[in-house]
Amino acid sequence: MIRIVADAMGGDFAPVEQVKGAVNALHNNKDVTIILVGDEAQIKAELANHEYDESRLEIVHTTETIGMEEVPTKAVKTKKDSSLVVAFRLLKEGKADALVSSGSTGAVLTAGVLILGRLKGVSRPALCPAIPNYRGESTFICDCGANLECKPVNLIHFAVMASAYAEAVYGVKNPRVGLLNNGTEDHKGLLLQQEVNHLLKEVDAVNYVGNIEGREIMYGDVDVVVSDGFTGNIATKSIEGCAKAISTILKKEYKRNIFTKIGALFSSGVLKRFKKNLDYEGKGGAMFLGLQKAVVKGHGNSKERAFAVCIEQAINAVRGDMVAKMKEMIDKVNMDALAETAKTSAEGGAQ
């Protein structure tokens, strides 16, 4: 049995949609048990609307919730009986194999590092969402906001971790890794990118293809895009906003008048596949890489389906033995030597 612990109280529509998502995931995965952490009365009230295998669902009651606007460190340290903190504690204690939360990103990051703990050899855990690409596959961006400012060695870790993730969870063989930069030539970028571009060429464990520009993220020619967290965040959200704006324009245009509405009828197959191609919900949440177990951070606005996909992601991370593979890859890389090289050449400069 694969055991998932889910924070039932994190997110704009918690706990209703989180409970629905959990029930949904239970139905589709017969070898999975789920612990829902949160207000028992509220969880039970929603569960009453559903049929599910009670033997595979457990509720752990908590009395506190961490809000989206709270200061993460303070909240995690003081709200000992919050759903998020208790969920992480259960994970740490071995009561579960992976965790899912659609609560505050900052709180998930903080609790992940403070309660669960980092994987040995990883200096900075990082967020890795999947972006739908032109080929109908996923492009993984790491980091996307956990570490705004980075040293070169952090980005080497991101490359290794995201490669292990893509391979273990999505079956991508020998993932192609690109460095997000303002041009493809070796001299491009700030000191950080110049240094990382140089170092990544020396890391055998990473299938590094070179610098890539922002416009290449969605082309699907690389599987993993490595970046500092600030830039990765801007790129990911820019693309998300663009996709949303374009979909909205298209929808609006089709609703314009009776003729365009007829056009929409004749195009329904096309539009359905188009939508599926750009299905952000279906891509799940961001995997929080570099912790001792798999942690999935869902969008704050996750509803049933999105949350269920996040749980599937966590399940697949356990099935694919993601953390063990990551450990193995990290051990292969001589991080100390790279860290030394990076330190010498980037001191006081990078970024």
Next chain:
Amino acid sequence: MIRIVADAMGGDFAPVEQVKGAVNALHNNKDVTIILVGDEAQIKAELANHEYDESRLEIVHTTETIGMEEVPTKAVKTKKDSSLVVAFRLLKEGKADALVSSGSTGAVLTAGVLILGRLKGVSRPALCPAIPNYRGESTFICDCGANLECKPVNLIHFAVMASAYAEAVYGVKNPRVGLLNNGTEDHKGLLLQQEVNHLLKEVDAVNYVGNIEGREIMYGDVDVVVSDGFTGNIATKSIEGCAKAISTILKKEYKRNIFTKIGALFSSGVLKRFKKNLDYEGKGGAMFLGLQKAVVKGHGNSKERAFAVCIEQAINAVRGDMVAKMKEMIDKVNMDALAETAKTSAEGGAQ
């Protein structure tokens, strides 16, 4: 008469498409004269295919061209008879009011600063492209790659200059300015963004609305997005790539089979308007702000229409008295006081 000088040799399809674009712009603007700078024989060979008002077109012959891959500073300093350098010299000498080139970005930036010169009070000239937004208008991003690393005061200049540009050339009244950041709260961002967010609130000449996330760039709720050049470059290209990927997916889906092709016929109006909404070519090039005259940098792959639009942009900058308005706005801002504030609070930290 408005006098435009155009670098006929810069760009992937030069000089043929540049000459076509110039002829096109001449037709549509009877109060404009154009100087085409480049290889006279090649220019004349193309001109022979067109009818145009010869009294308004002049050719200045040059023998050299600056390639896309050349080191900008070296190329601008040594290739004295290159089309770009000569065009900038003519502009500097008062033979023209504005310049257009679709050659190497680095060379245009270098020649702009070295030959034409900065506007007084501006520490760093910056590139400002227009991105089509959800509302069918333009969002201006400044800087988008001229200055990879920036100090807070540079971004204040970008905000002022881009506001003047949007107002003078596009008639945007009191343009709303947002700072590109990884979240909307005041504490978000690196030291650079935190400082700039703080400073922009104090600049009366700028209609600052606060931090914006990458996803908001295309929503059209702000007219100007301010950023350091590295981040702006990543955001702009990410959006460009996303729009291109999505258009390609849509096109592919409509070509799938006979039914989808019929759907396309019934949707032709929609698709036409959709395409127009995302018309990157129609948005012209990036205005190079902060120089003593208007300089438009077109895409390297500009063809006739794109180059003609760049010329129109240059014409409109002259018509709208962009540089004078920019001067006026810059004078209104107490740059010295701001620079002092920025220096004190950001010293040794921001980026």
